[in-house]
Amino acid sequence: MLRRLAVISALLGVAFAALPARSARRPRYGGTLRVEMGASLASLDPAGAGSSPEEVAALAQIGPLVFEHWGAVDTPVGAAGSGAFRVTSWEAGKRAVFAANEEFREGRPFVDSIEIVMGRAAHERLVDLELSKTDLTEIAPQDARRAAEQGVRVSASQPDELLALVFVEHDAPRTSGSIASGNAAGRAGGRASGRPLAPAKEEVMGQALSLAIDRVAIVNFILQKTGEPAGGLLPQWSSGTAFLFPAAAPSAADLEHAKELSKEIAAAGPLVLGYDSADPLEQSVAERIVVNAKEAGMSVRAQAIPGAGGGAEKSRSAALQAGHVDMELVRWRMTSPLPGEALMDFLSRIYAGPLAGIEAGALPETASPEDNYKQQRAVLSTYRVVPLVWLPQVYGLSARVRDWKAPVPGENWPLADVWLDTETPTGVQ
Amino acid sequence: MRPSRGLPLGIRVALYTIVLGLFLSGAPRVSYAQAPSELPKSWNDSVARLADEVAAAMSPTVVKLDVENISSLDVSSAGAIEAAVRVQLQRHSFSFAAEDSAAAQSVARLQLSLSESAAEYVWVVQIINDQSDGAVAPVMIVAAPKADFADAAAGARTLSLEKRFVCKQAERFLDFALWKDATSGEVTLLVLGTNRLTTYKPAGSQWQLSRTSPIPQAAPPSRDPQGTINLAEGKITVKGFACVGDPDLGEGVRCSASKPIRSLGGPRIDIPGFPNSLGTDVKGSCRGDFVFLFTAEGDRTQSDSIRGRLTKGIPLPLVPSGNSLEFDGPVMALHPDPADGSARAVVHNLKTGEYEAYIVTATCGN
Numbered sequence: 001m002l003r004r005l006a007v008i009s010a011l012l013g014v015a016f017a018a019l020p021a022r023s024a025r026r027p028r029y030g031g032t033l034r035v036e037m038g039a040s041l042a043s044l045d046p047a048g049a050g051s052s053p054e055e056v057a058a059l060a061q062i063g064p065l066v067f068e069h070w071g072a073v074d075t076p077v078g079a080a081g082s083g084a085f086r087v088t089s090w091e092a093g094k095r096a097v098f099a100a101n102e103e104f105r106e107g108r109p110f111v112d113s114i115e116i117v118m119g120r121a122a123h124e125r126l127v128d129l130e131l132s133k134t135d136l137t138e139i140a141p142q143d144a145r146r147a148a149e150q151g152v153r154v155s156a157s158q159p160d161e162l163l164a165l166v167f168v169e170h171d172a173p174r175t176s177g178s179i180a181s182g183n184a185a186g187r188a189g190g191r192a193s194g195r196p197l198a199p200a201k202e203e204v205m206g207q208a209l210s211l212a213i214d215r216v217a218i219v220n221f222i223l224q225k226t227g228e229p230a231g232g233l234l235p236q237w238s239s240g241t242a243f244l245f246p247a248a249a250p251s252a253a254d255l256e257h258a259k260e261l262s263k264e265i266a267a268a269g270p271l272v273l274g275y276d277s278a279d280p281l282e283q284s285v286a287e288r289i290v291v292n293a294k295e296a297g298m299s300v301r302a303q304a305i306p307g308a309g310g311g312a313e314k315s316r317s318a319a320l321q322a323g324h325v326d327m328e329l330v331r332w333r334m335t336s337p338l339p340g341e342a343l344m345d346f347l348s349r350i351y352a353g354p355l356a357g358i359e360a361g362a363l364p365e366t367a368s369p370e371d372n373y374k375q376q377r378a379v380l381s382t383y384r385v386v387p388l389v390w391l392p393q394v395y396g397l398s399a400r401v402r403d404w405k406a407p408v409p410g411e412n413w414p415l416a417d418v419w420l421d422t423e424t425p426t427g428v429q
Numbered sequence: 430m431r432p433s434r435g436l437p438l439g440i441r442v443a444l445y446t447i448v449l450g451l452f453l454s455g456a457p458r459v460s461y462a463q464a465p466s467e468l469p470k471s472w473n474d475s476v477a478r479l480a481d482e483v484a485a486a487m488s489p490t491v492v493k494l495d496v497e498n499i500s501s502l503d504v505s506s507a508g509a510i511e512a513a514v515r516v517q518l519q520r521h522s523f524s525f526a527a528e529d530s531a532a533a534q535s536v537a538r539l540q541l542s543l544s545e546s547a548a549e550y551v552w553v554v555q556i557i558n559d560q561s562d563g564a565v566a567p568v569m570i571v572a573a574p575k576a577d578f579a580d581a582a583a584g585a586r587t588l589s590l591e592k593r594f595v596c597k598q599a600e601r602f603l604d605f606a607l608w609k610d611a612t613s614g615e616v617t618l619l620v621l622g623t624n625r626l627t628t629y630k631p632a633g634s635q636w637q638l639s640r641t642s643p644i645p646q647a648a649p650p651s652r653d654p655q656g657t658i659n660l661a662e663g664k665i666t667v668k669g670f671a672c673v674g675d676p677d678l679g680e681g682v683r684c685s686a687s688k689p690i691r692s693l694g695g696p697r698i699d700i701p702g703f704p705n706s707l708g709t710d711v712k713g714s715c716r717g718d719f720v721f722l723f724t725a726e727g728d729r730t731q732s733d734s735i736r737g738r739l740t741k742g743i744p745l746p747l748v749p750s751g752n753s754l755e756f757d758g759p760v761m762a763l764h765p766d767p768a769d770g771s772a773r774a775v776v777h778n779l780k781t782g783e784y785e786a787y788i789v790t791a792t793c794g795n
Contacts, residue, residue: 026653026707027652027653027729102649103649104649105649105650106650106652107649107650107651107652107653107654108649108651108652109652110652110653236499236544237546237547238546238547239546239547239551240500240544240545240546240549240550240551241544241546241551241553241570243499243542243544244553244555244568337547338547338548339546339547339548368570368572369546369549369551369570369571369572370569370570370571373568373570377565402728403728403729403730404730405730416652417652
């Protein structure tokens with residue numbers, strides 16, 4: 001008996017000695033991570049990388065791979081090559097290869113190299129994922145469900161990008177002061193064809209639209225349930241108070257109220273809603289808003305705008321400045337998971353855009369949940385910013401990618417932590 | 430491991446049932462009068478502030494308090510907070526209409542929502558007025574720090590696998606050990622970090638930093654550092670080094686280079702019947718079977734669990750046995766403790782971002 005136990009014990013000891021190396025949780029070194037992205041970067045230098053929102057976002061993901069840090073204002077810190085990877089090949093706008101930095105102070109990355117193919121269209125990236133020709137790529141939120149149904153591994157962040165409707169600020173000066181509705185009448189505004197739409201009417205129109213837009217339908221049908229209806233300027237997971245800004249589907253009473261409001265406004269032709277011509281999601285949402293507005297007795301026309309939708313700054317592009325658009329769709333990504341910091345960034349965009357010329361209430365350095373709530377309430381009561389939905393960042397992964405965690409706002413892609421399970425079959429799952 | 434007692438199965442089941450019944454019947458129920466003392470002080474302060482704000486917004490009257498928990502707080506914590514709010518409102522001379530009374534239909538309604546943000550709990554009271562004609566309800570909001578309220582009551586579990594929380598810290602560590610001085614009886618906590626060994630002494634319910642001794646690091650440092658403390662042999666090992674020293678670090682530790690081992694992910698050895706996860710053997714046996722502990726299969730972005738498995742030996746497989754211990758993040762390391770048949774687990778809590786030390790004990794029972 002003792003001899004049998006000794007033999008068994010020895011055999012188990014041998015088996016256990018092999019465990020750490022074969023554990024699915026234990027990272028392994030080696031392999032090339034293949035990444036595809038839509039943007040085409042000309043350079044890793046922020047000055048020469050390009051200025052479209054896609055290019056800026058791509059630079060913010062690739063740049064930190066080769067620099068020690070990536071500053072808060074999208075600027076590299078440290079010499080190139082001080083990061084987790086070093087550039088070994090760069091074909092501007094097309095392809096880049098990075099090799100693991102053996103001397104990286106936080107430890108060598110697990111993968112030996114990363115190959116990034118740039119300028120791939122969304123449908124090409126999805127096909128490549130399905131055929132296991134790539135390991136990691138971004139997926140549009142509205143495509144996430146279909147991709148998952150096709151067998152693609154999908155990783156989604158918390159919803160951290162706000163899709164909102166904002167009234168376009170035109171050049172006419174505004175009266176400074178409180179943003180309470182009583183001051184709205186003192187503001188001037190321009191509108192399509194030079195017909196001015198008084199700010200008070202904008203406010204009424206914004207309120208009517210806010211009541212009439214079916215955010216739940218946008219999430220369920222356009223986004224295929226990848227996202228959340230938005231009533232406030234911060235998502236529930238970040239602020240804990242989003243439930244105080246209802247975003248349910250409009251009730252019959254809401255629609256009736258919206259109709260009453262729209263009757264108050266003298267019809268002077270349709271309101272023009274601009275959307276980014278390169279963004280199919282914005283186009284679908286804009287068309288849905290047109291339908292919702294019609295149900296409430298309002299006339300809204302959707303109009304594609306080249307380059308719109310990249311944020312408040314971008315939205316003030318030449319096309320908008322020309323005065324052909326009354327309102328536009330914008331997509332704003334949170335810069336921090338912390339509600340105070342994220343709201344501060346949104347407010348800076350709002351008070352430089354739809355509420356330009358209006359004095360913002362001071363947000364304390366360490367804002368309490370109540371401070372954040374009051375600031376949101378103040379902005380939303382103007383109805384010049386109408387939140388629609390919260391979108392997550394969605395990524396498609398090949399079967400062999402391990403330890404990938406969708407980054408939270410303000411974080412970069414954790415490519416130094418990712419490792420490849422090279423023994424996992426790479427075929428379609 | 431502790432051997433099972435020799436009582437017949439039927440008697441043991443009966444005894445267990447009686448003991449469990451006594452325990453459950455004696456468990457305190459949430460009552461408004463007791464609740465405030467059950468909450469952490471910071472939570473009590475938040476509750477008091479919330480009640481103060483309600484009292485400032487409306488005159489004391491009969492109210493109906495509705496509560497909704499949309500946070501990760503468990504039912505008992507939410508109940509304790511609700512009770513505390515009621516007590517605080519009563520101190521401001523509010524009273525509560527009975528749930529089913531006719532008066533409850535007409536009194537002012539307070540909606541208490543227990544929510545949470547990315548950083549803290551957020552507790553909200555809305556004063557609902559049905560005659561407000563669509564106006565925004567007055568809102569009072571307070572924040573409360575996220576404390577692991579559930580941990581306070583976790584010690585009462587009766588499982589075949591038990592975990593005991595030892596300590597936690599923001600910085601990653603590889604192993605830990607509790608060393609008891611045979612003469613003084615004083616306990617020392619050793620924590621092996623990636624580049625130092627630190628000792629702590631007990632100070633009340635906390636651990637107080639005692640000494641730190643640096644440990645040379647392999648160059649370049651590993652992204653997946655590993656190391657162990659072996660109290661029996663009086664040494665620690667980290668990748669590339671073996672160090673010796675006395676457990677209280679009176680003279681620091683002396684390290685010398687050892688043969689570097691680097692897992693380069695060579696061909697995986699498939700052993701039929703072995704789970705594809707972290708595991709360790711545990712000293713002792715259970716009804717003659719060898720005892721092992723294994724984590725769940727998954728990667729380091731997921732929550733994890735530890736479960737016991739038994740085998741009579743070769744051939745495998747290892748048969749799952751008993752309950753699972755759940756963790757809010759991956760088990761980063763699992764080391765056997767040859768002295769008492771337990772294992773040491775280092776867990777990366779994905780909710781808090783902190784690294785936590787647990788002692789996992791397997792008890793052989795029914």
